[in-house]
Structure formats: C-alpha cells, structure tokens
Amino acid sequence: LQDIVDAPDVPPTLADLARREAPRSIRNAATIGGTIALADPESELLAGLLAYGATVSITGATSQARLALDQVFDNLAALDDGLITDVSFPTTGHAAADRTGRTPADRPIVAAVAHRDPGGTRLALTGVASRPILVDADAIHDLEPPADFRGSSDYRRQLARILSARVLTSVEVAR
Secondary structure, X not given: OHHHHHOOOOOHHHHHHHHHHOOHHHHOOOOHHHHHHHOOOOOHHHHHHHHOOOEEEEEEOOOEEEEEHHHHHHXXXXXXXXXXXXXEOOOOOEEEEXXXXXXXXXXXXXXXXXXXXXXXXXXXXXOOOOOOXXXXXXXXXXXXXXXXXXXXXXXXXXXXXXXXXXXXXXXXXXX
C-alpha cells in the first residue's frame, strides 16, 4: 500500500486514502490484493477504488478474469481459486473524499468518495453496509446502515447524506 501512497502517477485523493488505510509500518507490508480480499466495510481506499471504477484481474490455475471491483465484492468466493494479479483505475477526472470519525486518526464512522470524469460521477460510501458500496445519491435515504457503539443507523444515514453532498459538490465545482 505504501507504493500507492508514494507513486507520482496515482491521483492525490487515492494516495491520501491509501495513507489512511494503516500506519506506514503496516502499509509497507500490506497489499492492495489483500485489502480487496478483506473487503473491510470501513476502508476508505476501497471506497476510492470503487468511485474511480477500478477493475481487478484474478488469475487462477486454469482461468483469468477481469472484473469491476464491485463485482469482486459481490462474489468474494471467486478469490478462493485465484489470486489478484492486477488492479487498474483511471488517473484522470476529479475526486473528493470526506469522512467522519471519532478522532481525525480513527477509522471513519462513515466516509464518502466521489469521482467525476467524462463518463459520469460515481459515489462510494463506507460504514453503511457490510462492505464499501457504490450508491446513487438519490437512494441514500433507502440505506439501512448497521448500528454500533459509534452511531445508530439513523446517525450513519445522516452522515452519509451530508458527506455525499459535500464530495459531490466538490467534484462538480472542479469542472
């Protein structure tokens, strides 16, 4: 993951999200493939990759597949017989990320990442489902986020609305 933080051609938003994934000592050992396979519901990096429309190559003993990241999340069992050998994402467009945590260094309660390019705008959220998800801004009120000691379902849904509005406004202003 540290290679993503340090790479000059990685968009700044994704580099910052990779930096937030873990302390440097762990980033030096962690891989993007392992991060994807874990599908951590609070991973801001995974939300960023979803918003950027990342694709994942999975190579097995007798097969190869290239899938959109959200398709990989829909079928994590596909990783049982293969390895993630490549993750690709566009480096163009405009992106924005925002988050709310108990402290600035804490994992987010909810985070939102938006990416806009000529193909459209994609919005991804963490902390509102069992994994980071792509959402339509008009459907946030339909979410049923899990509740825990950091916030109720209603609180998380309200955070998702506010953070989504901020990042969507930011990518639209960047036009």
